[in-house]
Amino acid sequence: MGLKVLVVDDSSFFRRRVSEIINGHPQLEVIDVAVNGKEAVEKAASLKPDVITMDIEMPVMDGITAVKKIMAANPTPILMFSSLTHDGAKATLEALDAGALDFLPKKFEDIAKNKDEAVALLQNRVVEIARKRRFMRRPAPSAAPIRTASSALTEDAKPAPVARQVGFRASGKKYQLTAIGTSTGGPVALQKVLTALPAHYPHPILLIQHMPATFTSAFAARLNTLCKIQVCEAQDGDALKPGVAYLAPGGKQMMVDGRSGSARVRIIDGGDRMNYKPCVDVTFASAAKVYQDKVLSMVLTGMGADGRDGAKLLKNAGSTVWAQDEASCVVYGMPQAVAKAGISSEDLPLERISERILVELGMK
Structure with a gap:
């Protein structure tokens, strides 16, 4: 059966x-x-x-x-x-x-x-x-292993049991933008990450969630009521401000335009050739061009491989790329594509991503 x-x-x-x-x-x-x-x-x-x-x-x-x-x-x-x-x-x-x-x-x-x-x-x-x-139906583990670039697991290897929570250390990099891409399972994942961020978050956040147009406006409104940071559905021409998360509108493509200190959001149709509207690759690629090595990016749960090519451009520009780990994903498609390509420097359980962000930014 x-x-x-x-x-x-x-x-x-x-x-x-x-x-x-x-x-x-x-x-x-x-x-x-x-x-x-x-x-x-x-x-x-x-x-x-x-x-x-x-x-x-x-x-x-x-x-x-x-x-x-x-x-x-x-x-x-x-x-x-x-x-x-x-x-x-x-x-x-x-x-x-x-x-x-x-x-x-x-x-x-x-x-x-x-x-x-x-x-x-x-x-x-x-x-x-x-x-x-x-x-x-399985009880949640007391602590999940963190894969880093120096301890990446081979395809067939199994992680050893972790007896205690792995501590995080800041890399020392400086950032001007956070960018997060996701799909299936993303609404719950984004809510978990964003609600843990403080109102004084030091730079703008770009959110790319595969979702129909009607849903993105409702989702942005919901997040805005739950989060300390401000969350809005991105509009063409929006100036990127610290402590504000901009959700890509469904059915459109979100890009970044201008210079890193005075960048703005560009919302375009993107044409019928694109499989995803919004598309993580499109937003990540434009962020890499404008912000170069100053982006803290992550690919969360989702089906397919959207985000892999854009994440590669970010990594090549010197930016940081993380991926959600398999155990905490609803669908381990998009993060797996990034991890298998050797693009992500860390694979993180969902429940610790916000903590990792705050440590990396020197806020914890």
Whole structure:
């Protein structure tokens, strides 16, 4: 038997459509469906699926409440389906905060060029987040190993057990910009990192999260209410200011223009040839050109390899590149691409990235 999937939606048409797509993948099998959140909670407990797809708005019990109950009793990778509206975006972000791992719009055509691409997108997302299931029931380690450039592990090597927390030391480099790129699992990861930063953070922060346009405005607003620093959706012409994080708008490309002391944000369409809008590579490349060796950059959880080429340009310019480690990623795609290419100098567990940033900047 392949990976077992529970499909939850109050629409019979959507349940059937999603089930057909999932069953079309050789590794996936829909073992049952549920028509509301209450049924989802019950069937998650009895059937123990590998993945659950979950609607947000349903009768009897909504998807957010169901996610909270499932994660409390039977932690399971959950993929949310959302409408591309402001309210839908806010609800989806709440579901991710409650423990869901990823989301897709209910109208697949909004994020895919054709039917085949939409089918492959859904199937691949389900397969990828299913791999996280084995970590969800495992107690968190007391301390995670930190890979540095001088202690990089080989492909087949296994890290030795760590008896205590590894202390961090500042490299002594000087920075003028922080840049963070991420995708699947990124909203929760960014929230964890950014909420730990102080209001007097010494330079601007660029955030590139693969996300639809409606979601980026809602996500920036949510982060701004939770963080001590200011967070905004970037606008064309914004002057980069210390203590402010600029989130790349969905459907556009964010670049840096000007000189390091007086740089501004450029928001452009980017054309149809780009696979990602926003694209981490585009922003990182422009940051490397303007700030050269003064960028503290990191690639967090996400599917694919976006960020690898831009990170290489940053490293070649003398800037610092870190990657999130595999154990703490929802999908170890983007960070793995950077680590395998030998670009990242450190691979860090999510729960210690903010600490590492503050140590590096001499703030802790």
